Amino acid sequence: MVELLHRASGYADVLARICAAAQACGRDADDIQLVAVSKMQPWEAIEPVLAAGQRVFGENRVQEAMSRWGGLTENLTLHLIGPLQTNKAEDAVAFFDVIETLDRERLAKAIADQMAKQGRRPRLYVQVNTGEEPQKAGVTPADADAFIGRCRNCYGLTVEGLMCIPPAGEPAGPHFALLAKIAERNGLSKLSMGMSGDFETAIRFGATSVRVGSAVFGERANL
Numbered sequence: 605m606v607e608l609l610h611r612a613s614g615y616a617d618v619l620a621r622i623c624a625a626a627q628a629c630g631r632d633a634d635d636i637q638l639v640a641v642s643k644m645q646p647w648e649a650i651e652p653v654l655a656a657g658q659r660v661f662g663e664n665r666v667q668e669a670m671s672r673w674g675g676l677t678e679n680l681t682l683h684l685i686g687p688l689q690t691n692k693a694e695d696a697v698a699f700f701d702v703i704e705t706l707d708r709e710r711l712a713k714a715i716a717d718q719m720a721k722q723g724r725r726p727r728l729y730v731q732v733n734t735g736e737e738p739q740k741a742g743v744t745p746a747d748a749d750a751f752i753g754r755c756r757n758c759y760g761l762t763v764e765g766l767m768c769i770p771p772a773g774e775p776a777g778p779h780f781a782l783l784a785k786i787a788e789r790n791g792l793s794k795l796s797m798g799m800s801g802d803f804e805t806a807i808r809f810g811a812t813s814v815r816v817g818s819a820v821f822g823e824r825a826n827l
């Protein structure tokens with residue numbers, strides 16, 4: 605066990621930092637879910653974290669996630685945090701418990717169709733491109749309210765919360781604040797925001813889940 609904890613020291617450290625960040629702003633750490641981002645990590649890095657008790661993992665590619673976790677999904681909660689192509693909606697609905705990257709009408713329709721067909725209802729987050737970066741997925745802040753409304757009213761989808769990835773090299777706080785504001789005016793209480801470099805800031809701005817990869821597992825292989 606000591607050996608396991610030692611091998612999962614990044615994990616233990618991140619859990620402690622989540623608790624400290626919650627306490628520092630008067631929040632309950634139990635209200636903040638760690639999504640351990642296992643994309644591109646070797647199994648040797650993941651295994652000790654699993655052994656230490658983590659059960660919620662994030663992946664950004666459908667195929668990679670299915671090959672990594674395919675035989676093990678029982679008792680795990682898997683989040684899709686990367687862009688989803690419409691033609692992968694069938695696999696994504698079948699495999700993931702949470703899809704965090706709903707960001708366009710065609711995808712909303714594809715997910716709704718697959719939910720009806722498969723009788724599965726993964727939880728859904730709408731991704732907002734808070735920095736309005738052309739290369740980044742997500743609805744613009746200006747389109748967010750209308751898009752959330754269409755997800756609900758045209759496709760019968762239950763949106764659980766919002767997700768964002770602030771622009772690299774900018775202070776993340778204003779982006780987290782914007783996401784929280786959009787969520788509030790749309791009656792959404794869940795906010796997926798914060799990564800290795802900024803999860804403590806995200807907690808201060810109300811994150812209910814943080815997606816942390818390299819701080820938990822170590823640097824990813826540079827592919």
Ligand SMILES: *Cc1c(COP(=O)(O)O)cnc(C)c1O
Nearest residue numbers: 641664685799800815816817818
């Ligand atoms: C890779 C990734 C993360 C984790 O990034 P780290 O900096 O390693 O913590 C979080 N969210 C998304 C959407 C990602 O693609």
